[in-house]
Amino acid sequence: MQLNFAMEENLEKIIAELNELIERDDIKTIVMLVEDRHPVEISEIIDHLVEERKRYLFQLLDAKMAADVLQEVSDLTRDQLLEEIEASRLAKIVDEMASDDAADIIGELPSPLAEEVLGLINDEQAQALRQLLRYDEESAGGIMTKVFVSVPEDATVQEAIDQIRATVNQAESIYSLYVTDRRGVLVGGLSLAQLVLSKPQEKISQIMNADVVSVPTDMDQEQVATLVEKYDLASVPVVDRAGRLVGRITVDDVVDVIVEEASEDISKMAGTTDEEIRQDSALRIAGLRLPWIVISLLGGILSGTIISRFRLTLGSLLALAFFIPVITAMGGNIGIQSSTIVVRGLATGEIGLLHIARRILREVRIGLLMGLMCGGIVGLVAFVWQGNPLLGVIVGSAMLSAITVAATMGVLVPLFFRKINIDPAMATGPFVTMTNDIVGLFIYFGLAVMLLKLLG
Numbered sequence: 001m002q003l004n005f006a007m008e009e010n011l012e013k014i015i016a017e018l019n020e021l022i023e024r025d026d027i028k029t030i031v032m033l034v035e036d037r038h039p040v041e042i043s044e045i046i047d048h049l050v051e052e053r054k055r056y057l058f059q060l061l062d063a064k065m066a067a068d069v070l071q072e073v074s075d076l077t078r079d080q081l082l083e084e085i086e087a088s089r090l091a092k093i094v095d096e097m098a099s100d101d102a103a104d105i106i107g108e109l110p111s112p113l114a115e116e117v118l119g120l121i122n123d124e125q126a127q128a129l130r131q132l133l134r135y136d137e138e139s140a141g142g143i144m145t146k147v148f149v150s151v152p153e154d155a156t157v158q159e160a161i162d163q164i165r166a167t168v169n170q171a172e173s174i175y176s177l178y179v180t181d182r183r184g185v186l187v188g189g190l191s192l193a194q195l196v197l198s199k200p201q202e203k204i205s206q207i208m209n210a211d212v213v214s215v216p217t218d219m220d221q222e223q224v225a226t227l228v229e230k231y232d233l234a235s236v237p238v239v240d241r242a243g244r245l246v247g248r249i250t251v252d253d254v255v256d257v258i259v260e261e262a263s264e265d266i267s268k269m270a271g272t273t274d275e276e277i278r279q280d281s282a283l284r285i286a287g288l289r290l291p292w293i294v295i296s297l298l299g300g301i302l303s304g305t306i307i308s309r310f311r312l313t314l315g316s317l318l319a320l321a322f323f324i325p326v327i328t329a330m331g332g333n334i335g336i337q338s339s340t341i342v343v344r345g346l347a348t349g350e351i352g353l354l355h356i357a358r359r360i361l362r363e364v365r366i367g368l369l370m371g372l373m374c375g376g377i378v379g380l381v382a383f384v385w386q387g388n389p390l391l392g393v394i395v396g397s398a399m400l401s402a403i404t405v406a407a408t409m410g411v412l413v414p415l416f417f418r419k420i421n422i423d424p425a426m427a428t429g430p431f432v433t434m435t436n437d438i439v440g441l442f443i444y445f446g447l448a449v450m451l452l453k454l455l456g
Contacts, residue, residue, distance in 0.1 A: 015045060018030065030060060039068035042072075043069045043073040046058060046069065054077055054081060058081050059089075066093045070093060070105065079108075082108065087113060094129075103132035131146070136218070138220060138221045141238065141246075143253050144247030145248060148237070148245070148247060149164050149177050150163075150180050153179050153180070153204055155203070156200065156204070157207070164192075175234035177191075179204055179208045180245050185239075215239070217238055217239070217247075222257065225258050228254045234250070236249050302434075302438050306438065307324070307445075319391050322386075323378065334367065334403050334406040335432040335433065336433065338367075338409075339410040341410075342414045342415065343414050343424050363408055363410065364407065366407055367405070371400035371402070371404045380392065395444075402436070402439070405436070405440075406436045409435055413435070
């Protein structure tokens with residue numbers, strides 16, 4: 001089966017042809033059209049069909065292809081396909097999936113349907129899925145697969161190879177072999193290359209690497225992804241609290257985590273969630289966005305209150321009003337830049353809660369440099385435009401101060417939220433914007449009042 005990279009160009013034509021065939025209920029031709037295509041291609045086709053036709057085409061796929069396609073379609077399409085699927089059909093599809101992927105699907109089902117499906121698959125797999133479903137879906141236990149290759153430390157190389165041959169049809173790509181003691185505790189690991197290059201009668205304990213990297217079942221999936229990237233691992237074993245080997249996480253799962261977390265963080269910084277993409281209800285979408293919009297609204301009201309408090313200052317130097325948008329906009333932009341870098345660094349593990357002072361001092365220096373340049377430019381513009389040197393000093397000084405404070409707040413806010421166990425990606429954007437607007441206006445008008453009194 002070859003992946004057609006020209007698929008995107010022909011997609012519209014294929015969908016039009018499929019729609020016509022579905023209208024005629026020409027099942028034989030539909031099957032011929034899709035049977036040799038890659039699951040990714042079929043999933044893209046299904047994503048572009050209307051809901052009823054998505055289900056129609058999906059129902060024609062055999063269980064193996066349906067299992068592959070169900071893992072590739074969009075979240076919205078997956079919800080639509082699972083909404084009216086029969087338990088017997090879903091049980092056959094789940095039976096074709098790796099345990100971690102199957103657990104993800106079962107976890108999305110209503111409890112009665114999930115129990116019915118679990119009752120229709122074999123007891124061994126059902127038990128494995130129930131164990132996976134006990135873990136938080138965003139933990140190492142929640143993304144691991146229960147299928148792995150392990151041997152006791154007193155096994156020989158030949159016995160290990162035989163074990164791989166017995167397991168290869170059940171497991172996803174095998175990258176490493178794990179070694180356990182009699183209690184099932186992980187004591188080492190070795191690569192397939194080490195295994196192949198060793199003598200058949202050699203003991204595994206003599207060639208294994210005892211310093212194997214593993215993760216506990218309750219480790220957050222973002223931390224797992226960071227660890228895999230740090231040590232350049234193809235897979236990582238998962239252990240319980242007693243150190244017993246209970247599963248493994250493969251690199252493809254880690255890639256999924258990285259994409260998922262990046263999407264989630266971007267959505268949160270915009271004041272919304274990934275769930276919004278899967279919603280059709282305008283009321284529901286508005287409900288998801290509203291809390292963060294309200295925060296911005298409150299910030300705007302507070303900013304207006306601050307301006308009203310300084311109406312006398314504005315009356316004595318009306319040109320101050322001309323530069324309010326510049327001060328608030330620049331402070332907001334700088335704050336968002338700094339906070340975005342920090343939020344991303346926290347998510348990838350590049351920034352920790354150690355050396356916070358160093359990070360803050362760096363941002364203060366950056367803010368001062370940018371503030372000096374931008375403040376100098378806007379101060380000069382204010383002076384030339386209005387012919388008032390006092391206005392130039394006020395605007396330039398306010399810009400310098402606002403940018404420096406904004407850069408500092410961009411670091412402090414996400415670090416503060418991480419410290420109190422609130423997701424910084426969710427709270428940082430609206431909070432930084434609101435804070436910088438309020439602080440920027442205070443600085444601007446505070447400097448204006450102070451300088452006007454000194455020179456008045």
